[in-house]
Amino acid sequence: MVTLRIVLHDDLADLVGGRRDVVRRLPAPTSVKDAVEALDIPHVEIGQVALDGRPATLTDRIHDGARIDVRSATPHDLANARFVCDQHLGKLARLLRFCGFDTVWDRSLCEAALALLAIREGRVVLSRHRALLQRKAITSGLLVRGDRADDQLVEVLRRFRLAGRVAGPGRCTACNGELMATAKADVPVPIPPRTAAWLDDYWICARCGKLFWEGTHVERLRRRVAAAAARATAG
Ligand SMILES: [Zn+2]
Numbered sequence: 426m427v428t429l430r431i432v433l434h435d436d437l438a439d440l441v442g443g444r445r446d447v448v449r450r451l452p453a454p455t456s457v458k459d460a461v462e463a464l465d466i467p468h469v470e471i472g473q474v475a476l477d478g479r480p481a482t483l484t485d486r487i488h489d490g491a492r493i494d495v496r497s498a499t500p501h502d503l504a505n506a507r508f509v510c511d512q513h514l515g516k517l518a519r520l521l522r523f524c525g526f527d528t529v530w531d532r533s534l535c536e537a538a539l540a541l542l543a544i545r546e547g548r549v550v551l552s553r554h555r556a557l558l559q560r561k562a563i564t565s566g567l568l569v570r571g572d573r574a575d576d577q578l579v580e581v582l583r584r585f586r587l588a589g590r591v592a593g594p595g596r597c598t599a600c601n602g603e604l605m606a607t608a609k610a611d612v613p614v615p616i617p618p619r620t621a622a623w624l625d626d627y628w629i630c631a632r633c634g635k636l637f638w639e640g641t642h643v644e645r646l647r648r649r650v651a652a653a654a655a656r657a658t659a660g
Pocket residue numbers: 597598599600601602630631632633634635
């Protein structure tokens with residue numbers, strides 16, 4: 426039997442019902458990662474750890490009587506801002522696509538398939554489901570806390586320092602295809618007559634052919650993502 430004390434810092438206590446100081450009894454020695462994840466904190470949410478006051482890594486082994494201090498994951502840059510959203514995050518996926526971030530959202534994917542896709546394509550997993558984020562193979566992810574898509578977008582922009590890279594419309598909100606700027610004369614599908622009368626600039630999705638233009642819909646989305654970017658920067 427191994428007894429250890431886990432002290433949670435930053436906002437990690439929110440993930441375990443507000444407890445900051447937890448004493449655990451485990452049947453055998455284990456890794457720091459497994460000990461913390463046993464509290465239902467996915468490893469992607471773990472930042473710096475210390476074992477008995479000294480800097481440690483997630484693979485370090487714990488011993489009887491150990492104390493683990495855990496900090497939450499800190500904001501960091503992404504080499505490739507590519508995401509995959511779990512099935513509950515369709516609205517967030519649409520906002521991310523509008524911002525220009527390559528984002529897969531496919532309700533037909535089971536969690537195993539979603540994890541595989543993330544690994545194969547180097548995508549960051551965005552999920553509200555802790556068990557998904559606790560899969561060993563997932564190295565980059567975010568446990569989404571907010572209920573509203575706009576709040577969730579703030580979380581993503583803040584964690585991955587993306588507020589300065591928001592540019593909409595970037596991708597097709599419906600299918601994640603790339604948008605091509607297209608002059609009115611070259612638009613291959615019928616344009617609603619009232620729109621065609623006063624607008625010359627359009628975007629067309631290279632994948633599904635959906636047409637976008639500088640109308641109230643795009644304007645509203647642009648305002649929402651700009652507000653999220655401002656909140657993410659404000660801290
Ligand atoms: Zn499309």
